[in-house]
Amino acid sequence: MRVEIWSDIACPWCYVGKARFEKALASFPHREQVEVVHRSFELDPGRAKGDIQPVITMLTGKYGMSEAQAQAGEDNLGAQAAAEGLPYRTRGRDHGNTFDLHRLLHFARERGRQEELLDRFYTANFAEERSVFGDDERLVELAGAAGLDTDAVREVLADPEAYADAVRADEREAAELGANGVPFFVLDRTYGVSGAQPAEVFTQALTRAWGDRPALRPVDGDTGAGACGPDGCAVPQQGNTQVGTDA
Numbered sequence: 001m002r003v004e005i006w007s008d009i010a011c012p013w014c015y016v017g018k019a020r021f022e023k024a025l026a027s028f029p030h031r032e033q034v035e036v037v038h039r040s041f042e043l044d045p046g047r048a049k050g051d052i053q054p055v056i057t058m059l060t061g062k063y064g065m066s067e068a069q070a071q072a073g074e075d076n077l078g079a080q081a082a083a084e085g086l087p088y089r090t091r092g093r094d095h096g097n098t099f100d101l102h103r104l105l106h107f108a109r110e111r112g113r114q115e116e117l118l119d120r121f122y123t124a125n126f127a128e129e130r131s132v133f134g135d136d137e138r139l140v141e142l143a144g145a146a147g148l149d150t151d152a153v154r155e156v157l158a159d160p161e162a163y164a165d166a167v168r169a170d171e172r173e174a175a176e177l178g179a180n181g182v183p184f185f186v187l188d189r190t191y192g193v194s195g196a197q198p199a200e201v202f203t204q205a206l207t208r209a210w211g212d213r214p215a216l217r218p219v220d221g222d223t224g225a226g227a228c229g230p231d232g233c234a235v236p237q238q239g240n241t242q243v244g245t246d247a
Contacts, residue, residue: 001034001209006041006174006184009098009121009132012077012088013226013233017183017196018122019084024202030210037109038118040102040170041182043228044095052096052133063232077233080196080226087127096133102170103163104139107156108148116146181229192218195225 005021007014025031053061059070074090081088101121108117120142124132132138136157143153156162177186185193185202187209193201201221208219226234 001030001188001206002037003034003188003206003209004037004039004186006039006170006179006186007182008041008043008228009101009118009125010043010095011182011228011233012081012126013196013228014183015086015088015122015126016077016080016084016226017185018118019086020196020199021185021202023084023199024206028203028206030206034206036115038105038114039174040105040167041174041179041184042098042102042167042171043182043230044097045099045171047097049097049100050134052094052131055093055095058095059232073233081126087123089127089129092129093126094131094133096131099164099167100136100139100157101132102167104143104153104156106163106166107153108143108146111148113147117143117148120146181227183227193221194218195221195227197221197225201225 003021003025005018007018025034025036028034055074056067056070059065059073060067065073071090074093078088078090105114105117105121108114121132124130124138124142130138132142136154139157140150140153144150174182174184177184177192179192179194181194183194183196185205187193187205191205191209193205197219198221201219205219224234228234
């Protein structure tokens with residue numbers, strides 16, 4: 001069975017959702033027969049490569065929220081990540097264009113190191129002080145730590161068209177499947193799961209998809225589950241209010 005996951009490295013709910021899905025997969029009796037493939041989805045595709053901003057600055061400028069609202073959203077996301085055992089810096093992170101990171105993830109997939117590189121990118125973006133944006137040597141360093149040949153990585157980064165078509169194809173396919181936010185999980189082209197659902201929902205989806213049902217259909221879950229889209233990342237707050245955040 002194949003599970004395809006559309007996500008973006010700049011998406012905090014993708015970071016959290018990956019951990020929740022992996023928790024469900026670890027207890028799934030057929031886990032050794034599940035292939036996981038990560039697909040590309042850019043939350044901010046129009047952002048220039050050199051346009052890098054602090055997350056809080058981006059949120060206040062793009063969505064018109066106050067600094068207090070933006071920081072509250074980051075604090076809430078930090079708590080959600082911590083509940084899954086994930087480190088998360090709620091202060092001082094950057095936001096930027098992720099196209100090159102997606103190109104490298106396709107390169108890594110060809111070499112059997114996609115999962116390792118994605119984990120490196122997520123940890124670097126959400127937990128480490130040094131930014132993943134605007135510094136090709138930072139990406140080379142992370143790719144090398146994921147087991148990739150650094151000279152080959154530099155060649156990919158030097159050619160802006162390398163794996164660009166693969167990234168764009170993923171994004172077209174996401175649109176065709178009706179995904180307008182991430183994370184978005186497709187199980188054997190039979191079931192779709194939107195958002196960073198609880199592990200129990202992923203367990204239910206894996207169990208159902210194992211039966212190879214023919215139609216793509218949503219799996220019941222919390223309609224307010226965290227997800228990122230063009231208008232930001234919804235973060236549940238006390239009193240059922242939400243603060244949008246995008247990084």
